[in-house]
Amino acid sequence: xxxxxxxxxxxxxxxxxxxxxxxxxxxxxxxxxxxxxxxxxxxxxxxxxxxxxxxxxxxxxxxxxxxxxxxxxxxxxxxxxxxxxxxxxxxxxxxxxxxxxxxxxxxxxxxxxxxxxxxxxxxxxxxxxxxxxxxxxxxxxxxxxxxxxxxxxxxxxxxxxxxxxxxxxxxxxxxxxxxxxxxxxxxxxxxxxxxxxxxxxxxxxxxxxxxxxxxxxxxxxxxxxxxxxxxxxxxxxxxxxxxxxxxxxxxxxxxxxxxxxxxxxxxxxxxxxxxxxxxxxxxxxxxxxxxxxxxxxxxxxxxxxxxxxxxxxxxxxxxxxxxxxxxxxxxxxxxxxxxxxxxxxxxxxxxxxxxxxxxxxxxxxxxxxxxxxxxxxxxxxxxxxxxxxxxxxxxxxxxxxxxxxxxxxxxxxxxxxxxxxxxxxxxxxxxxxxxxxxxxxxxxxxxxxxxxxxxxxxxxxxxxxxxxxxxx
Ligand code: SAH
Ligand code: SF4
Ligand code: F3S
Numbered sequence: 366x367x368x369x370x371x372x373x374x375x376x377x378x379x380x381x382x383x384x385x386x387x388x389x390x391x392x393x394x395x396x397x398x399x400x401x402x403x404x405x406x407x408x409x410x411x412x413x414x415x416x417x418x419x420x421x422x423x424x425x426x427x428x429x430x431x432x433x434x435x436x437x438x439x440x441x442x443x444x445x446x447x448x449x450x451x452x453x454x455x456x457x458x459x460x461x462x463x464x465x466x467x468x469x470x471x472x473x474x475x476x477x478x479x480x481x482x483x484x485x486x487x488x489x490x491x492x493x494x495x496x497x498x499x500x501x502x503x504x505x506x507x508x509x510x511x512x513x514x515x516x517x518x519x520x521x522x523x524x525x526x527x528x529x530x531x532x533x534x535x536x537x538x539x540x541x542x543x544x545x546x547x548x549x550x551x552x553x554x555x556x557x558x559x560x561x562x563x564x565x566x567x568x569x570x571x572x573x574x575x576x577x578x579x580x581x582x583x584x585x586x587x588x589x590x591x592x593x594x595x596x597x598x599x600x601x602x603x604x605x606x607x608x609x610x611x612x613x614x615x616x617x618x619x620x621x622x623x624x625x626x627x628x629x630x631x632x633x634x635x636x637x638x639x640x641x642x643x644x645x646x647x648x649x650x651x652x653x654x655x656x657x658x659x660x661x662x663x664x665x666x667x668x669x670x671x672x673x674x675x676x677x678x679x680x681x682x683x684x685x686x687x688x689x690x691x692x693x694x695x696x697x698x699x700x701x702x703x704x705x706x707x708x709x710x711x712x713x714x715x716x717x718x719x720x721x722x723x724x725x726x727x728x729x730x731x732x733x734x735x736x737x738x739x740x741x742x743x744x745x746x747x748x749x750x751x752x753x754x755x756x757x758x759x760x761x762x763x764x765x766x767x768x769x770x771x772x773x774x775x776x777x778x779x780x781x782x783x784x785x786x787x788x789x790x791x792x793x794x795x796x797x798x799x800x801x802x803x804x805x806x807x808x809x810x811x812x813x814x815x816x817x818x819x820x821x822x823x824x825x826x827x828x829x830x831x832x833x834x835x836x837x
Pocket of ligand 2: 532
């Protein structure tokens with residue numbers, strides 16, 4: 366092995382990038398790279414970027430400005446620093462990035478990062494290396510498995526990619542262009558990954574994909590398996606006590622997925638199900654291919670199948686042509702569903718997407734930006750009220766918590782409820798990795814504060830009292 370070199374990696378955007386960053390660390394470990402928290406000390410800095418909204422992608426350039434100073438300083442001290450741009454901006458902008466920021470040595474798209482060692486060597490020899498193809502080989506098969514010590518250091522909850530890319534082409538969205546077409550991993554590979562994680566202390570798995578419930582990977586019997594079937598298989602792996610999946614598209618919710626929530630206690634009763642808008646006219650212009658009523662029905666199906674189901678969502682305000690009536694339909698839908706939480710964003714036109722061309726035709730109002738701000742504030746206020754009510758409903762109840770780590774306050778251990786609410790108790794660190802009942806006494810901002818409800822002993826069931834629904 367070569368002498369240790371320092372790697373600093375900064376991720377923006379979604380959970381796919383968080384996962385990819387870990388896999389890049391695993392890919393570079395055999396090259397002698399160890400992680401550092403300081404970009405200034407690093408021999409290699411990777412920015413793992415997001416292109417979803419203009420603000421997200423512009424962040425990269427301000428960061429590259431700062432890195433130019435760090436790279437110059439390193440050079441003055443006789444140290445070569447390499448800078449790589451990975452992720453969705455790399456895919457979308459390719460060599461444009463190097464034109465705009467010549468400090469960059471390597472540009473690597475999300476489907477090519479298993480080639481990083483080779484690209485870094487090429488950049489050293491040739492000054493630059495760019496790879497933004499969608500290669501035909503299976504990236505995941507080419508990536509080295511994480512070492513047991515790396516898994517343990519990352520804690521008891523882990524992401525596993527099961528599906529990548531998106532064929533939905535919502536008119537506002539860059540993901541189909543940056544991540545490519547939908548591809549599902551074979552079940553056997555996913556089982557191997559989850560088994561390895563479980564053997565090294567992981568207790569909770571979140572299956573991730575841009576459209577995770579479009580999963581249709583080759584099953585152990587050779588036939589394509591749905592996400593529901595995959596969840597059944599993974600729940601049988603010893604050590605796995607909680608299963609989640611994200612992000613789902615309302616159109617791809619099938620009976621097998623709903624039944625997985627009914628039949629598998631380890632599958633958490635909490636689903637992130639983005640709807641974007643409550644107006645059928647806007648949903649159609651977005652190419653979401655479902656109506657607000659379809660969405661409400663889907664939520665009802667989940668709720669019938671499992672007590673205590675709760676939902677979160679994503680919303681876009683100010684999509685081209687959105688009227689006050691359309692926006693009111695969104696508020697009405699939020700009111701009807703009653704969310705445990707949600708993200709809302711102002712529409713951001715993205716180059717190359719169909720909605721970016723709709724923009725001009727419909728935004729005649731000179732005060733579009735003020736209207737968007739105002740709608741965003743109203744929507745967020747409603748969502749905040751629902752989230753506060755949802756969290757407050759836990760006070761006085763006993764809820765199951767999977768304990769994750771020592772909290773900042775000495776003596777406190779923090780974990781998460783079925784609904785990802787942080788929960789703090791005074792306890793011994795021995796409880797880390799266990800699911801235990803917690804009597805909730807109070808709420809501090811978004812965290813539940815409570816006590817262990819009984820002597821520490823593992824609880825495997827993950828059912829949550831039905832009183833935990835929002836009641837909205
Ligand atoms: N695959 C997921 C979401 C991926 S992007 C889905 O289908 O829901 C995450 C969120 O970013 C989206 O749900 C959407 O709310 C938001 N988003 C995507 N493109 C956007 C844009 N151009 N402007 C504003 N928000 C956007
Ligand atoms: Fe983007 Fe739509 Fe695909 Fe989600 S489903 S990633 S919003 S195109
Ligand atoms: Fe961003 Fe790419 Fe994820 S655009 S949201 S990092 S898929």
